Amino acid sequence: MESYTMPNFPESMNTIHLALLRNVTNSPKIRRRLIEASKAMGEVGDKLREEVDFAFLEASMLVSRQHLLIAILNTLLSSLPSPDSSSPRTSTHNLHSELLLHLSPNNNITDSLRHHGLSDHTTSLLVVRLGSPGPSKEIWNKIEHVVRGQLVSLDELDRGEIADWHRVDKVYKLKELDTTLRKRGLDHGEVIEKKRGAIISSLAIKHIT
Amino acid sequence: MTWTPAGPSNYLISQSRLIKQGAEARVYLLSSLLPSPRVYWPSDSQASDQTSSSQTLSLPKHSDRPSPFVDEVAYNTNHLISALPSSNTSTNSSERSKHKQTSHDEGKATQEVILKYRFPKTYRHPILDASLTRSRLAAEARALTRCAKAGVNVPQVLWVDEKAGVLGLERIKGWSVREILGGGAEGELEGDEEEELGNGEEVSVSDQIGVAPESPSRTSTEGTSREGEDARMTGSRSTESTTGVTAMTESGAEWENEGAEALRKAGITIEGLMESIGRELGRLHALGTVHGDLTTSNMMVRLTPGRGEQYEVVLIDFGLSSGGTYAEHYAVDLYVLERAFLSTHPSSESLYAGVSDPSSFNSSPISTYQISPLLTITFRSD
Numbered sequence: 001m002e003s004y005t006m007p008n009f010p011e012s013m014n015t016i017h018l019a020l021l022r023n024v025t026n027s028p029k030i031r032r033r034l035i036e037a038s039k040a041m042g043e044v045g046d047k048l049r050e051e052v053d054f055a056f057l058e059a060s061m062l063v064s065r066q067h068l069l070i071a072i073l074n075t076l077l078s079s080l081p082s083p084d085s086s087s088p089r090t091s092t093h094n095l096h097s098e099l100l101l102h103l104s105p106n107n108n109i110t111d112s113l114r115h116h117g118l119s120d121h122t123t124s125l126l127v128v129r130l131g132s133p134g135p136s137k138e139i140w141n142k143i144e145h146v147v148r149g150q151l152v153s154l155d156e157l158d159r160g161e162i163a164d165w166h167r168v169d170k171v172y173k174l175k176e177l178d179t180t181l182r183k184r185g186l187d188h189g190e191v192i193e194k195k196r197g198a199i200i201s202s203l204a205i206k207h208i209t
Numbered sequence: 210m211t212w213t214p215a216g217p218s219n220y221l222i223s224q225s226r227l228i229k230q231g232a233e234a235r236v237y238l239l240s241s242l243l244p245s246p247r248v249y250w251p252s253d254s255q256a257s258d259q260t261s262s263s264q265t266l267s268l269p270k271h272s273d274r275p276s277p278f279v280d281e282v283a284y285n286t287n288h289l290i291s292a293l294p295s296s297n298t299s300t301n302s303s304e305r306s307k308h309k310q311t312s313h314d315e316g317k318a319t320q321e322v323i324l325k326y327r328f329p330k331t332y333r334h335p336i337l338d339a340s341l342t343r344s345r346l347a348a349e350a351r352a353l354t355r356c357a358k359a360g361v362n363v364p365q366v367l368w369v370d371e372k373a374g375v376l377g378l379e380r381i382k383g384w385s386v387r388e389i390l391g392g393g394a395e396g397e398l399e400g401d402e403e404e405e406l407g408n409g410e411e412v413s414v415s416d417q418i419g420v421a422p423e424s425p426s427r428t429s430t431e432g433t434s435r436e437g438e439d440a441r442m443t444g445s446r447s448t449e450s451t452t453g454v455t456a457m458t459e460s461g462a463e464w465e466n467e468g469a470e471a472l473r474k475a476g477i478t479i480e481g482l483m484e485s486i487g488r489e490l491g492r493l494h495a496l497g498t499v500h501g502d503l504t505t506s507n508m509m510v511r512l513t514p515g516r517g518e519q520y521e522v523v524l525i526d527f528g529l530s531s532g533g534t535y536a537e538h539y540a541v542d543l544y545v546l547e548r549a550f551l552s553t554h555p556s557s558e559s560l561y562a563g564v565s566d567p568s569s570f571n572s573s574p575i576s577t578y579q580i581s582p583l584l585t586i587t588f589r590s591d
Contacts, residue, residue, distance in 0.1 A: 001250065001251075002248055002249075003246060003248075004246050005247075006217075008217040009217055077368070080216060140249060151251070177359065177360050180359070180360045189516070200365050200366070201350075201353060202358065204369050205369055207371075208347045208351075
């Protein structure tokens, strides 16, 4: 599990906790829990929501660690609170859903949940917590209560075993680029590198398009 | 008087090193957008069947900048190391180190970043200034993304802070074509700072060959991009006449700098390099994009050992780029490059011929219509 605390963001949103889990066995259950939490009212609802206050990302749609980090950074940057308020300015409910939306190539929230969020078939899951500084141990304890899976290093994202390129190409519309590059005679590794670059650039400019 | 951007970008700039001061923007080099992460591994994780030999490989690389968060970290480092995860049999670790060698941008958490800060211009009305800065920053970021999606080699866009006027771009590790050709009297001195993405290139060109900087012409780029290009041409032309310095001999070209040396070792010829530049420009133009500021210092050469041609040409600084509507726009682009070649690298006429050789443009549809307007423009200028 990795945690970043950035001195250049307001304290309410300056910390990123990241945990990559593989061989996740209880995705359908987590998803049900998320839906329940969003429906519940009153104090009970608040408590349920607090327990699952994370972004649950489908890790097979993440092509590198950089992909994830750049998406997070630019989400935070574009959600900076206005001077007279302390809560992030987002177009969705909270920073976590904003991250999902930012990862998506278009501005459709349902699409972003479907493509980048947890599904019943998710086996590799990236759990993100954006917020104020706190000990990683506490965050991990919360994650552990929700997700059944094996915690692995984020380096696994860069090793290219997790990404489902077929789906990535489709969602980010990279088939044309793929064909162009292969025609040019680039080997598989190079093609992947270029596609990673293209994805990162298009994410980084998401909030100005 | 030094301007600093507002918000999160301010801190980033304070942590970075100024590498280029242009009339439009300042360019900084930053070691990483993010601080080094704190790594936490629960000791009772299911993933605890590790061997000690390969554990250090999993530790994220640390930037040399001291982390400001040390005091918050209550975890015992020894504990962290002993509790590192997972799946690291010795075969795995050797696989991983092999992977590290082939993938040159591993350890992306600490990837170096170029920050381009378009500072406020006091000679403009503040409202106009803010709007121009925003639209130019956005245009540059979009042009880079469009190129990346079409397979043109350009730096990745990593950080877009529209409000502050700061753009964060991937740092291309390599040398500019200008350095490699040994252009400019101060070529050596500028050395590793050539990754510049600044807009004031012509200022530095003039500096190098000892004529007055062209700030008036730079100011005139406030108008349409067309105007900018015209101003650019005038600039190049006036500098060309005063060039007297060359580090290059006729066709053989002395390979005397670090970049040229590295290229020679990799078996790359100048002629081959020129053709690659032409190919890359062909791809750019085929996309319907005009660079607007093609000079030899806006092209980087990055070595990609063990892959394809062993190197690639990367185009940088899209601050003046625009969509090209007429064939003439592309021709102006090439004309600017020709002038840049002649002024920065006298006796390089034969080299530019390599770039503009129609065979370089084979892959793009422009080969047929581009060459004739180019000839017209060349004719008009003489």
